[in-house]
Every structure is written in structure tokens, then in C-alpha cells.
Amino acid sequence: xxxxxxxxxxxxxxxxxxxxxxxxxxxxxxxxxxxxxxxxxxxxxxxxxxxxxxxxxxxxxxxxxxxxxxxxxxxxxxxxxxxxxxxxxxxxxxxxxxxxxxxxxxxxxxxxxxxxxxxxxxxxxxxxxxxxxxxxxxxxxxxxxxxxxxxxxxxxxxxxxxxxxxxxxxxxxxxxxxxxxxxxxxxxxxxxxxxxxxxxxxxxxxxxxxxxxxxxxxxxxxxxxxxxxxxxxxxxxxxxxxxxxxxxxxxxxxxxxxxxxxxxxxxxxxxxxxxxxxxxxxxxxxxxxxxxxxxxxxxxxxxxxxxxxxxxxxxxxxxxxxxxxxxxxxxxxxxxxxxxxxxxxxxxxxxxxxxxxxxxxxxxxxxxxxxxxxxxxxxxxxxxxxxxxxxxxxxxxxxxxxxxxxxxxxxxxxxxxxxxxxxxxxxxxxxxxxxxxxxxxxxxxxx
DNA sequence: CTAGGGTTAG
Numbered sequence: 498x499x500x501x502x503x504x505x506x507x508x509x510x511x512x513x514x515x516x517x518x519x520x521x522x523x524x525x526x527x528x529x530x531x532x533x534x535x536x537x538x539x540x541x542x543x544x545x546x547x548x549x550x551x552x553x554x555x556x557x558x559x560x561x562x563x564x565x566x567x568x569x570x571x572x573x574x575x576x577x578x579x580x581x582x583x584x585x586x587x588x589x590x591x592x593x594x595x596x597x598x599x600x601x602x603x604x605x606x607x608x609x610x611x612x613x614x615x616x617x618x619x620x621x622x623x624x625x626x627x628x629x630x631x632x633x634x635x636x637x638x639x640x641x642x643x644x645x646x647x648x649x650x651x652x653x654x655x656x657x658x659x660x661x662x663x664x665x666x667x668x669x670x671x672x673x674x675x676x677x678x679x680x681x682x683x684x685x686x687x688x689x690x691x692x693x694x695x696x697x698x699x700x701x702x703x704x705x706x707x708x709x710x711x712x713x714x715x716x717x718x719x720x721x722x723x724x725x726x727x728x729x730x731x732x733x734x735x736x737x738x739x740x741x742x743x744x745x746x747x748x749x750x751x752x753x754x755x756x757x758x759x760x761x762x763x764x765x766x767x768x769x770x771x772x773x774x775x776x777x778x779x780x781x782x783x784x785x786x787x788x789x790x791x792x793x794x795x796x797x798x799x800x801x802x803x804x805x806x807x808x809x810x811x812x813x814x815x816x817x818x819x820x821x822x823x824x825x826x827x828x829x830x831x832x833x834x835x836x837x838x839x840x841x842x843x844x845x846x847x848x849x850x851x852x853x854x855x856x857x858x859x860x861x862x863x864x865x866x867x868x869x870x871x872x873x874x875x876x877x878x879x880x881x882x883x884x885x886x887x888x889x890x891x892x893x894x895x896x897x898x899x900x901x902x903x904x905x906x907x908x909x910x911x912x913x914x915x916x917x918x919x920x921x922x923x924x925x926x927x928x929x930x931x932x933x934x935x936x937x938x939x940x941x942x943x944x
Numbered sequence: 945c946t947a948g949g950g951t952t953a954g
Contacts, residue, residue: 570948578950598948605949636951643952671952678953702953709954733954766954 570598577606582615595626601634604641613641617650630657632666639672643679651676664692671699678707702730709738729761737770745774749783762794765802772805781813807838811845823853827860836860851882859891867895 569592576585585606592599600623607616620638623630630638635658642651655673663669670693677686690704701724708717721727721735732755739748752771755761763771768791775784788806791798798806823846827839843849843857854877861870874892877884884892 565945565947567945567947574949596948601949609950631949633949633951637949640951668951675952697952699952704953706953728953730953735954737954764954770954 566592566596566599570596570602573599574602574605577602578609580606580610582606582610582612595628597623597628597631597634600626600628601631601637604634604637608637608641611644613644613647616641617645617647620654621650624657629661632663632669635663635669636672639669639676643672643676646680648677648680648682651680665694667693667695667697667700671697671703674700675703678703678710683707683711698724698726698728698731702728702734705731706734706738709734709741712742714738714742714744727759727761729764729767732759732761733764733766733770736767740770740774740777743777745777748774749778749780763790765796765800768796769801769805772802772809776805776809776812779813781810784809784813803835803838807842810842824856827856836864836866849881851885851888854881855885855888855891858888862891862895867898870895 569588573585573588573592576582576588582603585603589595589599589603600619604616604619604623607613607619616638620630620634620641623634635654639651639654641647642654651673654676658664658669658673664673670689674686674689674693677683677689686704686707690700693700701720705717705720705724708714708720717735717738721731724731732751736748736751736755739745739751749771752763752767752774755763755767768787772784772787775781775787788809790796791802791806796802823839823842827836839860840857843853846853854873858870858873858877861867861873870891874884874888877888
């Protein structure tokens with residue numbers, strides 16, 4: 498018995514060697530406290546241990562023979578959670594009689610990494626081997642059933658749960674409920690729900706989101722109102738449910754109710770939904786308020802929220818977009834270091850006045866995109882409104898940045914390009930330009 | 945030394 502050979506035997510890093518030595522001597526120790534603390538460390542940091550270290554440990558365990566099921570299951574679980582199924586399976590195969598933890602660890606790993614079919618397959622093999630599943634097995638295999646909408650197997654799992662008397666374990670019942678909801682069996686979902694004596698917030702939220710998903714908005718709302726102390730997930734289920742069914746006004750009403758009557762703070766899911774409602778309703782006023790809130794509350798503007806925000810400004814009336822709201826939009830994007838969306842909106846503006854141009858240029862400058870700022874300025878001189886003193890101040894700050902960076906050549910080249918593209922007369926040599934720009938100079942030249 | 949195993953909802 499035992500592992501014959503560590504899978505990776507090449508060039509050991511020296512610090513890993515040392516770490517492994519320490520672990521090995523600690524595990525060898527007769528002091529049970531020391532051994533326990535080492536194992537605790539492995540469990541706690543299992544996900545962060547390198548493959549090499551794991552293999553080293555396995556090798557050590559095999560050689561010393563001090564390799565109980567607990568140790569093996571710990572290693573097995575760490576491998577499975579890392580997605581190293583080959584290694585996990587190898588450990589699994591070394592266990593003479595895999596117990597429920599051995600099987601469950603494999604199932605957990607497969608389910609976590611999205612290998613749902615493997616998780617289900619593992620569960621079926623576990624049953625046929627006569628090993629009794631636990632609540633941990635059930636929650637995980639049910640998650641895989643839910644993900645693949647494997648209703649047939651889900652039902653079998655259900656009957657096992659009843660036989661083993663685990664139906665009243667809240668996590669198990671929640672997983673079951675979720676499985677039926679995701680698989681589209683709302684009748685059985687309701688049966689499970691009604692039979693639950695103990696309920697979680699998750700229990701209610703699962704049920705609510707199922708109804709909203711099926712378009713049974715009144716049923717979802719009824720449960721929501723029946724629920725004690727709804728959390729942000731509950732609110733979001735209702736709000737997104739309404740927006741998905743095209744009831745944007747209703748969604749915004751619920752949103753306002755939430756702000757006024759609940760301690761729940763809107764999160765990125767809430768904001769994405771209400772911004773999209775604002776876009777559909779062309780409610781730029783509210784959309785701007787929400788945007789301002791996001792900037793104030795320092796909400797992470799990225800991903801879906803970012804798209805919703807862009808869409809809101811784009812749909813909720815590009816034509817109505819005034820300079821003020823464009824500026825506030827830009828502020829938001831400058832803050833997150835991504836002004837490309839702002840440029841898209843700038844480009845699609847029907848009427849661009851001097852402030853819009855300047856705002857855009859300032860946005861580039863604040864992001865350190867100096868050549869973009871100058872390019873846009875050049876374009877402005879060519880085809881836009883006449884620059885004002887704010888525009889010039891921004892462009893001057895670009896020049897001074899370039900000068901202080903010692904980019905004399907770039908400065909010169911830019912000046913020449915500006916000259917070619919406009920009526921600005923730049924007749925100094927590059928050597929004269931460095932550090933010699935003043936506000937007065939630029940103003941007199943450009944005007 | 946009977947441990948060891950991340951539940952679910954937007």
C-alpha cells in the first residue's frame with residue numbers, strides 16, 4: 498500500500514524543500530498537539546499549498562505509513578478543490594474503503610469547478626458502492642443537478658434524503674428546493690417549501706426568485722410581503738423580476754420603497770437593474786441621480802453596472818444629454834480610469850458645445866492620456882467650436898507635462914501638428930519651447 | 945486521536 502512515487506520529482510525549490518522538511522518533522526512528531534496543528538494548517542491553507550508541497554506530503558505519508566483516512570481525505574479534498582482531479586483520483590484509489598468523506602470530497606470538487614456530470618456520476622457510484630451520503634453529499638450533488646436541470650436524478654436524490662431522514666436539515670431542503678426551482682418543477686418546489694418547518698432567508702429568496710423567473714410576479718410579491726425582514730437579495734429578486742418582464746415603472750417603485758423603508762443598501766445588482774429601467778423609460782433625471790449616488794458611495798463601476806450606465810446615458814436621451822450630465826458622466830469614468838465609454842457618448846452627441854469638448858479634453862488630461870487630449874484638441878480647432886480659456890488651460894497643462902518630462906521632440910512635433918491643423922502659429926524652435934509656454938503666450942497665439 | 949467535507953438566493 499502507499500504511493501509509489503511522487504508525481505512531480507523535478508527541481509525542488511529550496512524554500513519549499515525547507516518548508517516540507519519542517520512539515521515532515523512536525524508530522525513525525527509523537528506530540529499529538531503538534532501533529533494536529535500541522536494538519537490544521539494544511540486544511541486551512543490547503544488551497545494555497547503548491548502541487549509540489551502536496552506531492553511531497555503525500556510521499557512522506559506513504560513512506561512513514563502514518564496515513565490514516567483522515568489524512569488521506571484531507572489531501573484528497575485539497576486536490577479536488579484545486580481542480581487537480583487526476584491527483585485527487587489517485588489518492589482516492591489508494592484508499593482501501595473510501596468512506597462518505599472520500600466520496601463527498603470528490604463530488605464537492607467536481608461541483609465547485611463546474612464538472613456537474615462528473616459530480617453526479619460520482620454520487621451514483623457512491624450509492625452503488627453502498628456508502629451512505631451525508632448532508633454535505635446531498636447539498637453538493639443537488640447543486641450539480643440544479644445546474645444541469647437533471648430532474649430525474651434530482652428526484653432520486655430526494656427519495657434518498659427522505660429515507661435517511663435528512664429532509665428537515667435546512668441546507669439540504671434549500672438545495673432540494675433550488676434543484677426543483679432550477680429544473681422548472683415549481684409544483685415540487687412548493688411541496689418542499691410548504692413542508693419545511695424551519696426556513697432560512699435563502700429558502701424564501703429561492704422561492705421568490707423562482708416565481709419571478711416564471712413570470713408569476715404576483716406570487717413572488719406575495720411571498721416577498723409575507724417574508725420577515727427581506728434582505729438585499731430579496732429586494733433584488735423582486736426588482737430584477739419586474740425589469741425582466743418589462744415592468745420598469747413597477748421596478749422603480751419597488752426600488753424607491755426599498756430606499757425609504759428598508760435598511761438594505763442597493764448593491765451592484767440593484768443598480769444594474771434600476772439603471773436599465775431608467776434607460777427603458779428614458780428617465781435621465783433618475784439615472785443621473787443614481788449615477789451620482791454610485792460615485793458618492795464609491796460603488797465599483799465595472800462590468801454589467803458599467804454597461805447599464807452607458808446604456809442609460811445612451812438610451813435615456815443622448816439628444817437630451819446636456820453638458821452638466823456629460824460632465825458628471827465623465828467624472829464617474831475618470832474616477833475609474835476608463836474614459837472610453839465617455840468618448841463614445843461624446844462622439845454620439847448631436848450638439849457638442851465648447852464645454853463638452855473641453856470636458857472631454859480635461860478627462861483625457863486627468864487620465865494622463867496626453868496625446869489623446871492633444872488629438873482631440875487638434876480636431877476641435879479643425880472642426881469644433883472656438884476653444885475658450887478653460888480649453889487652453891487644459892492644453893497648456895499638457896504642454897507643461899510634456900516639457901517637464903523632457904519630451905522636447907514630442908512637444909515640437911505636437912506643436913507642428915497643431916500648426917498644420919489650425920491657424921495657430923508656432924514659429925519657435927523646439928529648444929526655445931521647453932518650459933517657455935505661458936498662458937499669455939498661448940492665448941495671444943491661439944486667439 | 946472520530947476527524948475529514950464551503951448550501952442556498954439576485
